[in-house]
Amino acid sequence: MPASVEFRSVSVDPILHDIDLRIAAGEAVAFIGRSGAGKTTTLRLVNGLARPTAGDVLVDDVPLATTDLITLRRRTGYIIQGSGLFPHRTVYENIATVPRLLGWPDADIRAAAEEILAKLDLPLAKFGDRYPRSLSGGEQQRVGIARAMIARPSILLCDEPFGALDPIVRRDLQDAFIALRSGVTIIFVTHDLPEALRVAERIVLFDGGRIVMDCPAAQFTVQPLPLVQRFVDAASL
Amino acid sequence: MTAEIIRATLEHIFIVAIAVGVAIIAGIPLGIWCARNARAGGVALRIVDAIQTIPSLALFGFLIPVPFIGGIGMRTAIVALILYSLLPIVRNTLTGIRGVDPIVLDSGVAMGLTSGQLLREVELPLAMPTIVAGIRIATVVGIGVATIAAAIGGGGLGTLIFRGVSMVDTRLMLAGALPAAALALLADVVLTFVERRLVKR
Numbered sequence: 001m002p003a004s005v006e007f008r009s010v011s012v013d014p015i016l017h018d019i020d021l022r023i024a025a026g027e028a029v030a031f032i033g034r035s036g037a038g039k040t041t042t043l044r045l046v047n048g049l050a051r052p053t054a055g056d057v058l059v060d061d062v063p064l065a066t067t068d069l070i071t072l073r074r075r076t077g078y079i080i081q082g083s084g085l086f087p088h089r090t091v092y093e094n095i096a097t098v099p100r101l102l103g104w105p106d107a108d109i110r111a112a113a114e115e116i117l118a119k120l121d122l123p124l125a126k127f128g129d130r131y132p133r134s135l136s137g138g139e140q141q142r143v144g145i146a147r148a149m150i151a152r153p154s155i156l157l158c159d160e161p162f163g164a165l166d167p168i169v170r171r172d173l174q175d176a177f178i179a180l181r182s183g184v185t186i187i188f189v190t191h192d193l194p195e196a197l198r199v200a201e202r203i204v205l206f207d208g209g210r211i212v213m214d215c216p217a218a219q220f221t222v223q224p225l226p227l228v229q230r231f232v233d234a235a236s237l
Numbered sequence: 238m239t240a241e242i243i244r245a246t247l248e249h250i251f252i253v254a255i256a257v258g259v260a261i262i263a264g265i266p267l268g269i270w271c272a273r274n275a276r277a278g279g280v281a282l283r284i285v286d287a288i289q290t291i292p293s294l295a296l297f298g299f300l301i302p303v304p305f306i307g308g309i310g311m312r313t314a315i316v317a318l319i320l321y322s323l324l325p326i327v328r329n330t331l332t333g334i335r336g337v338d339p340i341v342l343d344s345g346v347a348m349g350l351t352s353g354q355l356l357r358e359v360e361l362p363l364a365m366p367t368i369v370a371g372i373r374i375a376t377v378v379g380i381g382v383a384t385i386a387a388a389i390g391g392g393g394l395g396t397l398i399f400r401g402v403s404m405v406d407t408r409l410m411l412a413g414a415l416p417a418a419a420l421a422l423l424a425d426v427v428l429t430f431v432e433r434r435l436v437k438r
Contacts (some may be wrong), residue, residue, distance in 0.1 A: 047347055074349035084344030088362045100350050149347075157347075 002026040002185040003060045003075075003154035010055035015041045016103055016209045019055070023202075024212040025154075028186040030196035030217070032231065033206030037135055039189045041159050046187065047076045053163070059155070077156040077184070081163040083140040085132040091117075091143050092128035098151040109150075116146045118175055134168070138169035142176065145184030149180060158188040162195065174198050193220075205231075238412065240399070244278035248415045249393035252311060252386065253420075256318030260375055265368065268330025271357065278402045282327065286417025289324040293382045296320065297389045307335065314383065314391025321382055333364025342384050366435040373428035380421040394420075 002025040010019040014191055016038045023029050031039040044050035045057045048069040057064045059072060078084075085094050092113060099109045114124045120142040130131060134139055141161060148156060160175075162170045190196050196203055196217070203220045205228065206211035221232050271278030291299070296317050300307045306316045337360050343361075345359045361368075387395025397413030400406075 016346050049343065049347060070351055072349075073347055076347070076349075078344060078347035080340065080344060082340050084338075084340045084347075086341060086345070086359060087338075097350075101349055101354075 001154055002183060005047070005155060005185060005187070006058040006061070007042070008056045008058065010042075010045060010052045010057060012038075012041050012045070013053040014128055014209075019211060021204065021211060022216070023185060023187065025060075025185055026228055027185070027202060028181065028188065028200045029202045030188045030190060030200035031204050031206060032190060032193060032196045034191065036207040037206035039206050043159055043187055043189050046155060047073050047078060059105075063098075066153045074098055075154045076149070077151075077153035079141075079144050079148045079156070079161040081160040083132070083148070084141055084143035085140055087132055090129050090131055091122075092124065093137070094132065094143060095147045095150055097147060100149060104151075106162075112150050113146070116150050119180060120146055122146070138165055138173060141165065141173060145177060145180070149184075153184055156184045156186045158186065158190075160189055160191075160229055163190070163192075170195075193231045197221075203211055238306060242412050242416060245392070245397055245413065246392045246420070248311075249380070249383055249395075249420065251418065252318065252383050252393050253376065253389065256315050256383075257322050257372065257379055259315075259319045260283060260322030260326050263319075263373060264326030264371075264375075265330050267323070268327040268368075269361075271327065271331045271335065272334040272360075278331065282331065284365055284391045285324045285327050288320045288372050293317070293385050294388060295320070297386065297391075309390045311386075311390075311392050312395075313389055314386030317386065318379050318383060322379050325371040325374040325378070326368070327371075329367045329374075330364065333367030334360050336367065366432050369428060369432045369435060373425060374434065376424045377421050380424060382416060384417050 004025045005023040007019045007021045011017050019038075019042060021042075033039050041050050042178060045052060046059065046062075048064055059067065064072070086097070089097075095117070096109045096114045101114060104112075110124075113128070117124045117127065122142050124140060127135075127143075128138070132143065135143065144161065162173050165173065174195060181199075186200070188196070188199050190199075197220065201217050203213070203215060203217050205225075206213055207227055213220075213223055213228060215223060220228065250284065271281055288296070297313065300313045301309065307313050341359065342355065342364070345355050350358065367396055383391070383393050384395035384398055387393060387399050394413040394417040398410050398417075399413075401408070401410030401413060
């Protein structure tokens with residue numbers, strides 16, 4: 001079940017200032033902005049990797065201050081640049097991490113791994129026993145996606161997940177990601193405008209630790225804000 | 238003569254094994270604790286470091302008058318060796334844990350591993366080659382230092398060496414020195430192999 005996420009006057013000294021934002025259950029939102037604008041910190045507030053110095057973060061209307069973070073994290077997928085795969089564990093063991101923590105029976109874990117890897121074009125029979133270092137960057141990131149999504153999370157947090165990949169692999173992975181992404185609330189941090197427009201239906205623009213624009217993806221490029229125009233100009237050929 | 242060499246060698250192995258064993262049991266948790274508590278860990282590491290700087294014969298000298306753990310004999314030798322073995326093990330545990338890629342740790346936390354699970358499933362396995370390197374250094378150094386322990390009646394191969402020196406008997410000296418050198422080389426080869434196996438994965 002997708003979860004709603006809400007920020008109520010959240011600040012993280014000295015990075016974020018007074019963020020107010022509500023993301024409905026099942027919505028796909030992209031955070032864009034320049035480096036250091038506060039996108040990643042805002043994302044990391046959702047699973048408690050960053051803590052607010054003021055204000056409240058709520059998931060399904062429950063403040064994180066009163067939530068068991070371990071439980072929340074097990075139902076929150078997290079995909080980051082460089083994948084963060086465990087180098088000492090095989091592809092299968094990596095993917096099985098969260099279901100194992102949740103106490104799924106082995107047969108269920110295997111079936112789920114098989115299913116999600118097939119959708120990502122990485123057959124379990126061929127890739128299951130390999131170690132991450134033997135995979136290409138794109139393959140590693142596919143495993144990262146599988147690992148984040150296998151347990152059907154309520155929220156999916158993506159922090160520049162395709163940032164380090166070449167443009168063709170990047171496009172393939174965006175497509176694979178879009179095909180998989182139903183039934184989950186998505187927050188997707190990127191500084192690539194075309195990527196944001198592809199993966200999200202709503203765009204939130206950060207600048208200097210504040211939200212300066214929040215609009216449907218379809219209307220983003222026509223916003224009169226100078227920073228929006230700079231993003232549009234930078235993205236066009 | 239042969240029987241005596243074998244007996245001294247076994248005694249030597251016994252002393253080093255006990256000392257390194259205790260140092261592993263104490264040193265790995267201490268290293269983990271140092272990694273978790275930056276400031277207190279720094280102080281602990283400096284103390285362990287200082288012990289290592291004391292010349293071995295002097296350390297044996299210091300321990301002799303200490304009640305319960307000191308005195309003349311094997312017990313004092315083992316205590317001194319434990320103190321010596323501690324540093325490489327503590328330091329390498331700390332270095333190994335600190336060396337884990339922060340992105341890997343980050344994703345472990347984000348998947349909902351508790352701090353205990355993170356330690357057991359991520360930090361220790363990834364630090365293990367470095368920790369084994371520390372155990373290897375502790376063992377090799379320990380085999381060397383243990384020969385000096387004979388000076389305070391600690392037993393082991395040093396007994397033969399010291400006796401050989403005082404009797405100006407080269408054969409007797411070598412009867413202690415050669416097995417000691419062989420032991421150190423053997424320990425180094427075996428533990429290096431273990432270390433490599435761990436890195437490979």
